[in-house]
Amino acid sequence: MLRIVLYVTLVTMTFIVQNLKAQTPKDSLDTSIKEELLKTYKQERERIVSEEKSRLKKEVERIQSLQRGGEITADEAQRRKEQQAKRSALNIENRLAILENKMALAERGEYEKYRDEGNEAVLRINFGAEEEADGDRLFGVVFDSGNKKKKYDKKTTSNLVIGIGLNNAIIEGQSLNDSPYKTWGSRFFELGWQWKTRLLKNSNAVRVSYGLSLHSNGLKPKDNQYFVSEGAMTSLESFPHSLKKSKFRQDHLVVPLFFEFGPSEKKEYDDYFRYSTDKKFKVGIGGYVGASLSSRQKLRYRDENRSRSREKLKGDYNTNDFVYGLAAYVGRGDMSVYLKYDLSPIFKNPNPEQRNISLGLRFEL
Numbered sequence: 001m002l003r004i005v006l007y008v009t010l011v012t013m014t015f016i017v018q019n020l021k022a023q024t025p026k027d028s029l030d031t032s033i034k035e036e037l038l039k040t041y042k043q044e045r046e047r048i049v050s051e052e053k054s055r056l057k058k059e060v061e062r063i064q065s066l067q068r069g070g071e072i073t074a075d076e077a078q079r080r081k082e083q084q085a086k087r088s089a090l091n092i093e094n095r096l097a098i099l100e101n102k103m104a105l106a107e108r109g110e111y112e113k114y115r116d117e118g119n120e121a122v123l124r125i126n127f128g129a130e131e132e133a134d135g136d137r138l139f140g141v142v143f144d145s146g147n148k149k150k151k152y153d154k155k156t157t158s159n160l161v162i163g164i165g166l167n168n169a170i171i172e173g174q175s176l177n178d179s180p181y182k183t184w185g186s187r188f189f190e191l192g193w194q195w196k197t198r199l200l201k202n203s204n205a206v207r208v209s210y211g212l213s214l215h216s217n218g219l220k221p222k223d224n225q226y227f228v229s230e231g232a233m234t235s236l237e238s239f240p241h242s243l244k245k246s247k248f249r250q251d252h253l254v255v256p257l258f259f260e261f262g263p264s265e266k267k268e269y270d271d272y273f274r275y276s277t278d279k280k281f282k283v284g285i286g287g288y289v290g291a292s293l294s295s296r297q298k299l300r301y302r303d304e305n306r307s308r309s310r311e312k313l314k315g316d317y318n319t320n321d322f323v324y325g326l327a328a329y330v331g332r333g334d335m336s337v338y339l340k341y342d343l344s345p346i347f348k349n350p351n352p353e354q355r356n357i358s359l360g361l362r363f364e365l
Contacts, residue, residue: 041102053088058153156198160191161362163190165358166358167187169357170341170357180236181221190214205262207261216251218249220246226248226299233350245299250292251292258284261282262283281331287325287326287327288323291322296315298313319348335363339359342357
């Protein structure tokens with residue numbers, strides 16, 4: 001069949017050359033486009049064969065690796081090799097048949113309808129941690145282009161991370177039950193971008209996750225109190241008016257690092273494969289390190305005239321410039337229960353040591 005295609009192409013090109021001088025300007029333009037398309041199809045034919053051979057070679061190497069590791073027998077390895085060889089041969093045959101049909105369309109001048117077929121941008125919507133998705137992904141929406149060649153084995157994926165939940169502080173010499181901060185009023189928020197890389201060659205059981213995140217930790221004092229700084233000391237004091245709201249917030253820019261463990265599903269396609277953790281159990285253990293961006297206090301109260309007042313007080317408050325801590329999450333798919341603990345104290349010496357502790361949910365979008 002390939003010989004027939006090449007013969008038809010050669011005859012067509014010869015006919016074009018012989019009649020080039022007799023063509024109108026429009027025909028010359030059409031001929032130029034035809035020639036370009038036929039040239040492209042020839043290159044595509046070579047790419048298809050090369051691509052399938054490369055895929056077969058990698059599959060054979062993978063099968064041999066399984067045999068050497070004692071995971072499969074020699075007979076099973078041979079059976080799988082033959083199966084992959086037949087699959088590659090059929091893939092080449094089918095893909096070339098599609099290509100030959102496109103060449104026939106080009107020879108008849110039907111290129112305007114079909115010249116961009118297969119190259120249009122693709123929008124796929126995936127809600128979940130599907131690691132087989134290629135292209136740019138945000139909030140579970142994947143933007144992909146048909147011109148982008150898929151990697152045979154994509155070891156690294158990326159996505160948005162959002163964490164929300166409750167925050168409090170463990171104070172030196174006190175239990176968490178005696179905390180001066182409101183349990184349900186104190187919250188944390190995290191927004192970041194992570195990359196996740198598979199560590200094992202033939203398994204996705206262990207991954208490393210790393211990226212950049214914004215941590216925002218809030219504390220709401222009890223008993224009409226607010227933070228006051230005097231020299232190197234920062235302490236809680238009673239506010240002179242009735243507080244409707246008293247909130248202290250710290251923002252940090254951190255670099256998180258997690259080792260993630262859990263099963264995944266291997267999905268194989270014609271010329272690539274992907275591992276998916278969608279709806280799979282996972283555990284992540286790690287930590288973070290970063291720098292302080294700001295510290296501020298928000299107060300809302302009524303003064304002696306019963307007038308409503310609001311104050312936003314931004315200052316140093318003797319907080320530490322750097323933050324580091326431990327974190328862990330346990331979940332299924334794109335949602336996990338999330339725990340993080342600052343090993344670095346909130347305030348510098350000689351203030352009593354207070355450390356943020358947060359519990360909530362973590363989402364990978």
